[in-house]
Every structure is written in C-alpha cells, then in structure tokens.
Amino acid sequence: DTGVSQDPRHKITKRGQNVTFRCDPISEHNRLYWYRQTLGQGPEFLTYFQNEAQLEKSRLLSDRFSAERPKGSFSTLEIQRTEQGDSAMYLCASSPADRATYEQYFGPGTRLTVT
Amino acid sequence: GENVEQHPSTLSVQEGDSAVIKCTYSDSASNYFPWYKQELGKRPQLIIDIRSNVGEKKDQRIAVTLNKTAKHFSLHITETQPEDSAVYFCAASNWVGGSARQLTFGSGTQLTVLP
Numbered sequence: 001d002t003g004v005s006q007d008p009r010h011k012i013t014k015r016g017q018n019v020t021f022r023c024d025p026i027s028e029h030n031r032l033y034w035y036r037q038t039l040g041q042g043p044e045f046l047t048y049f050q051n052e053a054q055l056e057k058s059r060l061l062s063d064r065f066s067a068e069r070p071k072g073s074f075s076t077l078e079i080q081r082t083e084q085g086d087s088a089m090y091l092c093a094s095s096p097a098d099r100a101t102y103e104q105y106f107g108p109g110t111r112l113t114v115t
Numbered sequence: 116g117e118n119v120e121q122h123p124s125t126l127s128v129q130e131g132d133s134a135v136i137k138c139t140y141s142d143s144a145s146n147y148f149p150w151y152k153q154e155l156g157k158r159p160q161l162i163i164d165i166r167s168n169v170g171e172k173k174d175q176r177i178a179v180t181l182n183k184t185a186k187h188f189s190l191h192i193t194e195t196q197p198e199d200s201a202v203y204f205c206a207a208s209n210w211v212g213g214s215a216r217q218l219t220f221g222s223g224t225q226l227t228v229l230p
Contacts (some may be wrong), residue, residue, distance in 0.1 A: 004158075033217065042121075042204045042220030043159065056217060091158070102147050102166075102210060104218060106158040 002026060004094050004107035012113045013082055020078045021110045025094030032075050033093040033104060034067055036060065043091055049075060082114045117142040119207050121221025128195050129229050136224045138205035139187040145207040148181060148188045149218070154201045162203075163190070195228045202226070 005024045013019050025032050030051050035043035046065070048056040051072040061067075064082075069075040079086055089111050093104040118141040128134050140148075149164035165172045165179045165188065172179050176195075181188040192199055202225050206218040 035218075040223070042119075042206070042223050043218070045217035045219065048217060058217070102164065102208070103149065103161050106151075106160070108158045 004092055004105055006090075006092050006107040006110050008110055009108060010111045010113075012115065015084060015114055016081055018078065018080045019082060019112065020076055021090055021092075021112075023075045023077070023092030023094075023107060025073070025075070025092070026096075026105055028096065029094035029105070030072065030097040031095040031104075032069060033095070034075070034077050035091040035093065037089040037091055037109070038087075046077075046090075079112075082112075084114045087112055087114045117145060117207055117209070117219040119205060119219050119221045121205050121224060123224060124222065125225045125227070127227045127229060130195060130197060132195055134190075134192045134195055134199070134226055134228075136190045136203055136205070136226070137187060138189070138207075138221050139185075140207040140219075141186070142207070142209065143183075143186065144209045144211075147208045147210050148179070149206050149208075150179060150190050151204045151206065151220075152201045153204065153223075159204060192226075195226075197228050197230050200226055200228045 007022045032049045034046040037043045047067045049069040064080045067077045089109040091109045092107040095104045121138045146167035151159035152162045153159045176193045178191040202223045205221040208218050
C-alpha cells in the first residue's frame with residue numbers, strides 16, 4: 001500500500017496521559033497536514049508542514065499539542081495531558097511538491113478515546 | 116478566516132435519481148474547491164475538485180459548479196447508485212503562488228441512496 005499510513009489506528013487513554021501518533025506520507029510528498037475530525041463534523045485543520053518546516057498552526061492547536069517532522073518524511077503529533085475533549089479522529093494528509101497538484105491524500109486516521 | 120457552510124446535512128434519494136449538495140464560502144480569496152467522499156470508518160477520498168478559473172467540471176456521473184460572484188459551489192451526482200451512499204464534504208482553500216494552504220471543510224452531507 002503506497003498511500004498515507006497512520007499508527008496506531010486506535011488509541012484509548014486515560015485523562016491526563018500523553019499520547020503520540022505517527023503519520024507516514026506518500027513517498028516524495030513534501031507537504032503534510034494534520035486535521036482533527038469529531039463525530040458528524042468535517043475535518044478541522046491543525047497544522048501543516050512543508051518538508052521539515054512547520055508553516056501553519058491552527059488556533060485549535062493548544063499548548064498541549066505539538067507536531068514534528070524532523071527529517072521531512074514521517075510526522076508525529078503529541079498530545080500532552082489529554083482531556084476528554086481531545087477524543088476525536090486525527091487525520092493526516094499529504095500532498096506532492098508539484099505546484100499544479102492541489103489534492104490532499106488522506107490517511108485512515110487515528111481514533112483517540114480519552115476516558 | 117474561511118467559513119464553509121454545507122447543506123443539506125442529510126439527503127435521501129431513490130436509486131437512479133440525481134442528488135445535489137450545496138456549499139457557500141466566505142473568503143473571496145479562496146480559489147480551490149474539492150469534494151471528498153467518506154464512507155463509514157474510512158478515509159476521506161477526493162472525488163472531484165474545481166479551481167476558480169472555471170465554472171463547471173464534470174467526471175462521468177459527477178459534476179461540480181462554481182459561482183464565484185455568489186461564493187457558492189455545488190456537487191451534482193446523476194443516476195445515483197447504492198454505492199454512492201456516504202458522507203460528502205465540500206472544502207475550500209486559497210492557493211497563492213504554489214503555496215499550499217489548509218482546507219476548510221463543510222460539516223458534511225449524509226447521502227443515502229435507496230434501492
């Protein structure tokens with residue numbers, strides 16, 4: 001499968017614990033996005049990387065959230081001191097460097113449940 | 116920031132009939148409008164997109180129209196089939212000089228095609 005992959009697919013954690021998710025974009029895609037999707041809603045933008053540089057961050061990304069893409073390939077999203085309101089599907093998407101290609105390819109998501 | 120409104124939230128049609136989903140956007144600078152289909156428990160997948168330099172685009176049974184003046188765009192599905200049943204999301208983005216920007220999504224439309 002050469003699509004975007006995410007790990008883990010499901011995560012159940014207790015309130016106050018830290019969690020980390022991983023996203024592997026499509027090979028050679030230099031743009032990587034994180035979105036959060038709650039039940040019955042469309043994805044909401046969290047942050048965006050071009051190569052290893054984090055270029056945009058949403059106001060939704062509180063101080064408890066941090067994202068990295070150290071070598072411009074895979075990315076990690078960490079949530080510290082999780083809260084029940086963090087329960088959601090966390091989606092990663094990638095897009096190629098080609099300026100003519102606007103499409104974002106989504107991964108299967110990581111479903112986080114905070115108990 | 117951009118705000119995208121989508122309606123209806125649910126739509127039921129008989130197999131073979133047409134379905135229309137409408138979205139409005141607020142930021143006149145938005146110039147890219149994709150539509151994603153998301154089946155239950157699966158990743159969003161792009162089904163069609165349109166850029167602001169055209170008013171209509173068609174791909175087999177699916178078409179999208181864009182009215183920049185009114186700031187609205189619509190998805191049209193003809194000859195609907197049961198496998199078209201899914202949640203459909205519209206989105207808007209502003210691409211400037213090849214610089215990727217976040218997608219702002221609508222809240223989704225649950226389409227049910229009745230056999």
